[in-house]
Amino acid sequence: MPIKIAFSRQRPPGGEVVIVTLSGRFASKETEEFIKETDSYMEETQTNRLILDLGRLEYAGSQAAAALVQLAARYQVKIADVPPAIQSVFSILGLDQLFEIYPNVEAALTKF
Secondary structure (H helix, E strand, O other), rough: OOEEEEEEEEEEOOOOOEEEEEEEEOOHHHHHHHHHHHHHOOOOOOOEEEEEEEEEEEOOOOOHHHHHHHHHHHOOEEEEEOOOHHHHHHHHHHHHHHHHOOOOOHHHOOOO
């Protein structure tokens, strides 16, 4: 199944946070569209705080990892609910050192 992207917002005490929920397979051909959609939504909400909810993600290729790094250069990014197979890829690529990773969205929200 190709990637599905869902956007939502939460307003914890520190201000608005965008939550991007990804599901399916995040292949290289989808990275550009993912970045464009995310940038557009972030501009619309006028916030720089972003949580990526990966709990329903089945696969993430190396270009997907590069897309996450690009977003981290623009926004305050926290990652939530990383499936074990993707967590091992994050560890191999060193992304677990670059990103703050939380067990769920609720935990990530408390860290903004």
